[in-house]
Amino acid sequence: MDTKIASPKAASRREKGTGALTVAPPAASRARVVSSEQKTPLRGALAGLSVESHEPIGKQIFRSLREAIFTGLLAPGTPLSEKEVSEAFQVSRQPVREAFIKLVEAGVLQVLPQRGTFVKRISPRKVREGRFIREAIEAAVVRKAADAITDAQLAELTANLREQKAAARLNDTAAFLACDEQFHFLIAQSIDCVAAWETIQDIKAQMDRVRYLSLHEVSPLDLLIKQHALIVSGLKAHDPDAAENAMRAHLREILVSLGPVAQLNPDWFEPDEPEAMRLML
Incomplete structure (x- = not known):
C-alpha cells in the first residue's frame, strides 16, 4: 500500500x-x-x-x-x-x-x-529529529531551485503567497496549512524533484502535529507568511545563500514553538529528553 x-x-x-x-x-x-x-x-x-x-x-x-x-x-x-x-x-x-x-x-x-x-502522544525528540532531516533536504532543494527556478514557477509561488494571506485574513487555519504544504511542494517541483518532498512526509509527521497546535499566538500566520516571503525573495534574486538561509530559519521556527506548545498542552506530549534536545538544536 x-x-x-x-x-x-x-x-x-x-x-x-x-x-x-x-x-x-x-x-x-x-x-x-x-x-x-x-x-x-x-x-x-x-x-x-x-x-x-x-x-x-x-x-x-x-x-x-x-x-x-x-x-x-x-x-x-x-x-x-x-x-x-x-x-x-x-x-x-x-x-x-x-x-x-x-x-x-x-x-x-x-x-x-x-x-x-x-x-500516540507527540515525541519532542521525534519533532526535532524530523525537523533536522527535513531542513537538510529542503535546504538542498531550495538552494538548487534558486539557480533553476523559472519566472512561471516564481509566479506560482507568488500566487500561493497571496492565497496564504487570504487564508490568514479569514483566520482559516486549514486553508493556510494546505497552502503551506503546496508552497514547499512547488519548490521541490521547480527542480523536478517531487520525490524529495514525498520522502519527508512521514519524517515530518510529528512536526505537522505540532503545527496544528502552534498557530496564531505561538507561531502566528503572519510570521510564517513573512518567512515564506523571504524564501521567495531569495529565489527571485536567484541567490542560493539567501534562499537557503531563509528556508533554514523558517524550518527552525518549530524549535521556538515546541516548548510553549508542549507547556500549553502537556497531556499531548511525551516527556522530553534533554540530552537529545541539545544534540538536535
Whole structure:
C-alpha cells in the first residue's frame, strides 16, 4: 500500500470537500489548549471524513486517520478499533489493519499488548529529529531551485503567497496549512524533484502535529507568511545563500514553538529528553 500522503494540491481540494477526503478543521483562534480527557470519539471524527471510489481503500483510510490525528480530531490516548473503523468505512478489517501498521510506522499510533491501539502522544525528540532531516533536504532543494527556478514557477509561488494571506485574513487555519504544504511542494517541483518532498512526509509527521497546535499566538500566520516571503525573495534574486538561509530559519521556527506548545498542552506530549534536545538544536 502506498503510504505517501496526497500532493498538497490534493490536500487543498480535500479541505474544500471536492477531493478524496475532508476533515472538519479544528477551531484555532489561538494556540489550542486541549485536554486529553476531551477526546473526540472515533465515530465523531470519522463522521467528518468521506472517501472517493477511485483510490485504494487502504490508502484512503490511512490518510483519513492520519489527517484526523494531525488536526486533533483524534487526540492522544484515543483508542482505535479495527472493527469500528472497518464498520465506519464499510470495508473488511484487512485494509484497516494495513493502515494501522503504516500509522504505527509513522509514529502516530501505538499498540499496547492486551490493551489495544491508541493515538500516540507527540515525541519532542521525534519533532526535532524530523525537523533536522527535513531542513537538510529542503535546504538542498531550495538552494538548487534558486539557480533553476523559472519566472512561471516564481509566479506560482507568488500566487500561493497571496492565497496564504487570504487564508490568514479569514483566520482559516486549514486553508493556510494546505497552502503551506503546496508552497514547499512547488519548490521541490521547480527542480523536478517531487520525490524529495514525498520522502519527508512521514519524517515530518510529528512536526505537522505540532503545527496544528502552534498557530496564531505561538507561531502566528503572519510570521510564517513573512518567512515564506523571504524564501521567495531569495529565489527571485536567484541567490542560493539567501534562499537557503531563509528556508533554514523558517524550518527552525518549530524549535521556538515546541516548548510553549508542549507547556500549553502537556497531556499531548511525551516527556522530553534533554540530552537529545541539545544534540538536535
